Amino acid sequence: MSAAEIPSRGPALKPGSTKWFAIGALAAAAAAFLFITVGGIGENLVYYWGPKELRAAGHKAVGATIRLGGQVAVGSVKLGDGVSNLQFDVTDGTAAVHVVSRGVPPQLFRDRIGVVVEGTMTDAGVFESQRLMVSHDNKYRAPADKDVDIKTLMRSTVGLDDASAPSPPVASKPHP
């Protein structure tokens, strides 16, 4: 089969004309890419808000279904009776929002882990969540030290933040 020839059962396509289809398609693809990257679509499509943005929204956030993302503030986790009423603060380092969540948290849930909670803000300024998702970072670590008990490590934040001392595991006693 020679190049520059497209046999067709219908009316013949002009050989060589299809390169203009390619150029047109590339132009359309580039336009779509630019629209998405620099067209500001990112500001309209927000997967979650940070605590600061949620606070800034004020009463607009009350009653609306919102995702709130941030880090579980150190020492803020209070386990409720049974599996319901888990409480913790979501922080971005400057602002924090108190969250009441229902349901069993995923295993990785602990102090300083990233979370995305879905729910709504109440008039009392508490975020009520029905869906709690843990968001981990892009680090995957083998136990560096062979003496370290993996089970202990998994329940603590050792290694999560090298700069700071390990904080108490989530499963410890609730704060008074």
Place this chain on the structure above:
Amino acid sequence: MTAPAQSRTPQALVALGVAFLLVGSYWGLAMAPAEIFMGDVQRIMYVHVPTAWNAMLALTFAFVCALFFLFTNAWKWDHRLEAAMEMGVVLSLLLCIQGAIWAKPTWGVWWDWDPRLTTTAVLVFAFGGILALRAFVDDPARRAVWSAVACIIAFVDVPIVYFSVKWWNSLHQAQSSPETVSKAFHWPLRINAFGILFLWTGLVALRTRLAALRVAGELAPPPERTQGGAR
């Protein structure tokens, strides 16, 4: 368009890919240590990450085939395009399924419409849609031109999938790099990445032959309707 003695390279690639996958998976499942926070659940990384790389690679190859077809009009690029798009859809779908299996124990949910997951689902539907388009167009020439154009436009989602975790807030973590992944995990990842690469390139080569046979059959009869019998 006759069938000369065909090389056995594709079969060799498939066999090599399976062998690599067996070695890499054994290494990842049995020899590599468990991740300190996730434990054994993290081992799904040894198929998930290589699947992601290879899905992007297969779709990039499809994009290249589409461009070559439109610029050269050589049928072999249409055959390769068909095979590569099918492989891209299969790998993207596998990627979503593996991701969901990993997400449930770590994130706590099977799925959420975060930017990374949403754009990956768009890949499956966009390229799956182009395959459906191909199935509905009887004229091989129009099928080739239309699907090549559609492939070039749909390909715009591939870099968006890659950058989604950088551009937007997402539940999915950002790309890992060799620095963020312990050395103990590197080899099973690499071996499986090459395993999947060999497997899909071999399968795509075989699927390309099938596509060539089909188009040859479609173009052969009837003699009285051909325009310009010089071929």
